[in-house]
Amino acid sequence: MAGVVLKDIRKSYGQVKVLHGIDLDVAEGEFVVFVGPSGCGKSTLLRMIAGLETITAGEMSIGGKVVNDVPPSRRGIAMVFQSYALYPHMTVYDNMAFGLRIAHESKSEIDRRVRAAGDILQLTPYLDRLPKALSGGQRQRVAIGRAICRDPEVFLFDEPLSNLDAALRVATRIEIAKLKEQMPQTTMIYVTHDQVEAMTLADRIVVLSAGRVEQVGRPLELYENPTNLFVARFIGSPSMNIIPATVAEPGDPTLISLSAGRSVRVPIATPSAKAGEAASFGVRPEDLVLAKGDDYLLEGTVSLVEALGEVTLLYVDGPVGAEPMIAKLPGIVDVKKNDTVRLSADPGKLHLFDAAGKAFPKKR
Amino acid sequence: MVSQLVSSLGVVIAGVFFCALYYWLSDKLLQLALPVRDGDPRAASLALNRRAAVRPWLFLGPALLLLVVYLVYPVVATFILSFYDRSGTTFVGAANYVWAINDAQFRQSIFNNLMWLAVVPAACTFFGLVIAVMTDRIWWGNIAKSLIFMPMAISFVGASVIWKFIYEYRGGKEAQIGLLNAIVQFFGGDPQVWISMPFWNNFFLMAILIWIQTGFAMVILSAALRGIPEETVEAAVIDGANGWQIFWKIMVPQIWGTIAVVWTTITILVLKVFDIVLTMTNGQWDTMVLANLMFDWMFRGGGDSGRSAVIALVIMAAVTPIMIWNIRQANQQSGGH
Ligand SMILES: Nc1ncnc2c1ncn2[C@@H]1O[C@H](COP(=O)(O)OP(=O)(O)OP(=O)(O)O)[C@@H](O)[C@H]1O
Numbered sequence: 001m002a003g004v005v006l007k008d009i010r011k012s013y014g015q016v017k018v019l020h021g022i023d024l025d026v027a028e029g030e031f032v033v034f035v036g037p038s039g040c041g042k043s044t045l046l047r048m049i050a051g052l053e054t055i056t057a058g059e060m061s062i063g064g065k066v067v068n069d070v071p072p073s074r075r076g077i078a079m080v081f082q083s084y085a086l087y088p089h090m091t092v093y094d095n096m097a098f099g100l101r102i103a104h105e106s107k108s109e110i111d112r113r114v115r116a117a118g119d120i121l122q123l124t125p126y127l128d129r130l131p132k133a134l135s136g137g138q139r140q141r142v143a144i145g146r147a148i149c150r151d152p153e154v155f156l157f158d159e160p161l162s163n164l165d166a167a168l169r170v171a172t173r174i175e176i177a178k179l180k181e182q183m184p185q186t187t188m189i190y191v192t193h194d195q196v197e198a199m200t201l202a203d204r205i206v207v208l209s210a211g212r213v214e215q216v217g218r219p220l221e222l223y224e225n226p227t228n229l230f231v232a233r234f235i236g237s238p239s240m241n242i243i244p245a246t247v248a249e250p251g252d253p254t255l256i257s258l259s260a261g262r263s264v265r266v267p268i269a270t271p272s273a274k275a276g277e278a279a280s281f282g283v284r285p286e287d288l289v290l291a292k293g294d295d296y297l298l299e300g301t302v303s304l305v306e307a308l309g310e311v312t313l314l315y316v317d318g319p320v321g322a323e324p325m326i327a328k329l330p331g332i333v334d335v336k337k338n339d340t341v342r343l344s345a346d347p348g349k350l351h352l353f354d355a356a357g358k359a360f361p362k363k364r
Numbered sequence: 365m366v367s368q369l370v371s372s373l374g375v376v377i378a379g380v381f382f383c384a385l386y387y388w389l390s391d392k393l394l395q396l397a398l399p400v401r402d403g404d405p406r407a408a409s410l411a412l413n414r415r416a417a418v419r420p421w422l423f424l425g426p427a428l429l430l431l432v433v434y435l436v437y438p439v440v441a442t443f444i445l446s447f448y449d450r451s452g453t454t455f456v457g458a459a460n461y462v463w464a465i466n467d468a469q470f471r472q473s474i475f476n477n478l479m480w481l482a483v484v485p486a487a488c489t490f491f492g493l494v495i496a497v498m499t500d501r502i503w504w505g506n507i508a509k510s511l512i513f514m515p516m517a518i519s520f521v522g523a524s525v526i527w528k529f530i531y532e533y534r535g536g537k538e539a540q541i542g543l544l545n546a547i548v549q550f551f552g553g554d555p556q557v558w559i560s561m562p563f564w565n566n567f568f569l570m571a572i573l574i575w576i577q578t579g580f581a582m583v584i585l586s587a588a589l590r591g592i593p594e595e596t597v598e599a600a601v602i603d604g605a606n607g608w609q610i611f612w613k614i615m616v617p618q619i620w621g622t623i624a625v626v627w628t629t630i631t632i633l634v635l636k637v638f639d640i641v642l643t644m645t646n647g648q649w650d651t652m653v654l655a656n657l658m659f660d661w662m663f664r665g666g667g668d669s670g671r672s673a674v675i676a677l678v679i680m681a682a683v684t685p686i687m688i689w690n691i692r693q694a695n696q697q698s699g700g701h
């Protein structure tokens with residue numbers, strides 16, 4: 001079984017640079033998810049691991065072996081495409097058996113593996129059907145089955161669930177999680193747009209932006225300690241409120257002055273900062289609570305209330321004319337549009353970023 | 365010139381006007397014949413329904429009439445003629461059919477037609493497919509495609525004239541001006557009279573039709589190949605298939621319907637092959653095919669409408685099933701997926 005190691009991987013299409021040096025070490029048996037905005041190079045990176053795109057520069061190894069010039073079929077990988085990419089003229093059985101037949105496996109071995117994969121994915125009743133006679137979810141399971149039959153060391157998924165409807169997406173997501181449990185030795189690399197998929201499936205998440213790795217870490221680590229503004233905004237929904245501020249007294253804790261004369265003491269060390277320096281102050285919507293009394297963090301007018309029952313979202317016009325802040329309060333809250341609300345938060349949940357957008361590390 | 369343009373334009377306008385007039389008038393007549401009176405809604409809706417049932421027949425009528433006059437009537441007449449003697453006056457029973465079965469030239473034509481059928485559609489489709497795949501991968505592919513498609517624009521007779529120069533043979537001490545003989549001489553061979561070389565000359569004639577039709581096959585198949593999802597090919601690459609396996613096991617099966625349509629379209633064309641044989645050999649040196657034989661018996665020395673009709677019916681009997689299958693396939697292509 002095999003881990004995947006990327007060393008300074010770069011990709012350009014002619015003059016267009018798409019990936020600017022990716023370093024990543026995926027351990028054997030790990031489930032790694034690539035997330036990032038559209039066009040940041042997730043698919044390109046995955047396809048380079050698969051061998052479908054050439055590597056412009058850098059070194060890639062799978063299972064300790066450099067694979068830069070190894071063809072896809074000998075990298076020990078299998079890939080599941082967003083569009084399923086089933087062979088339309090072959091039955092489900094033949095779709096799954098194709099790779100094994102190419103590899104000249106014996107008939108009985110092919111049959112054993114295909115039926116085993118069919119069992120795992122509940123495809124047994126459909127083995128004789130053509131892909132066009134299957135539903136979207138069944139097609140995706142066939143695509144996964146085809147990958148399983150190859151018995152790969154590394155599984156690659158490129159947005160495998162994005163063509164499914166919401167309910168099916170949840171069901172298939174859970175199936176993929178189960179599949180991973182059944183194959184603890186198999187490394188999986190998974191590209192998605194969907195934060196929930198990323199947070200629930202991943203051992204580690206790789207956040208990419210414009211061809212660079214922004215942060216690599218466990219899902220909750222990214223949530224609790226984003227290393228920069230990009231990750232802070234990208235992980236979590238609705239995204240973190242970022243409020244411009246200045247450092248009033250650097251040190252530990254730091255005194256931050258927000259606009260409108262308010263200031264707040266944040267338990268984060270800022271030894272490198274100077275007084276009067278610009279900074280950004282971040283707080284997640286779900287960390288905000290309605291303040292009791294005079295001890296509050298932010299004050300504003302409610303411009304919109306979204307009551308979802310389970311939670312209530314308040315859009316609060318911020319202290320400065322910037323974007324409205326969002327507060328996500330549990331349950332049903334008795335606040336109306338145009339009310340003035342005061343919000344506060346547990347100081348331990350606050351985030352602080354320097355002028356360049358890099359986070360001041362939080363204490364553990 | 366100008367007066368011709370004006371008069372033909374006038375004819376077109378008058379034609380369109382009369383068509384419009386016909387539709388308008390026939391609809392008016394229909395309304396008069398099936399009036400909708402106020403008061404009784406059930407009778408009114410019945411009349412409207414009847415009108416809707418009659419109207420298509422009214423509007424299609426002229427076209428159907430022309431179809432009967434120009435297609436059905438000739439078929440029936442040919443069928444009847446095939447049982448009459450050379451002048452079409454005396455009933456001779458199946459004598460013309462018996463003649464055909466025993467006639468050496470008729471058998472030769474059938475055999476030649478079968479050879480054309482075996483070679484030309486297969487060759488056109490094969491070359492078309494190979495060229496379509498290869499030109500997709502090179503930067504000058506589109507230029508090559510245009511060049512290969514160009515013969516499509518040349519008439520069969522024109523193409524034959526061009527190929528006459530390729531197969532040209534000059535006797536005696538004269539310099540060879542034919543391209544093929546020039547090549548043969550370049551490699552040290554003796555010039556040949558290609559066109560009168562029995563059996564093989566059939567293939568030299570077929571080459572002309574292949575040259576013309578490969579472009580057609582290429583264009584259609586190229587479009588079909590573009591429709592193959594790229595990911596299925598990538599999935600096959602990951603599954604370990606090589607280029608050859610991807611072509612035969614992934615790409616060709618996905619465009620099978622299109623290949624069948626191209627194949628049968630060319631097959632029908634081949635069954636009707638006439639101009640090339642007429643221009644190149646006129647059926648001499650064992651190159652006779654059914655269409656030319658029919659022509660000879662009808663309009664040339666033969667002057668025998670009975671025998672000619674038999675040959676015409678044989679050609680029709682061969683074309684019809686393929687045509688039906690071809691139309692079915694084409695409908696499936698546009699209907700399915
Ligand atoms: N063949 C190509 N030539 C030039 N640029 C390309 C090519 N393929 C991809 N790109 C560029 O590479 C960048 C990354 O593309 P990629 O498909 O990896 O994005 P992605 O992160 O998967 O996006 P999405 O989430 O929308 O799928 C894009 O900006 C794209 O325009």
Ligand SMILES: [Mg+2]
Nearest residue numbers: 042043044158
């Ligand atoms: Mg993508």
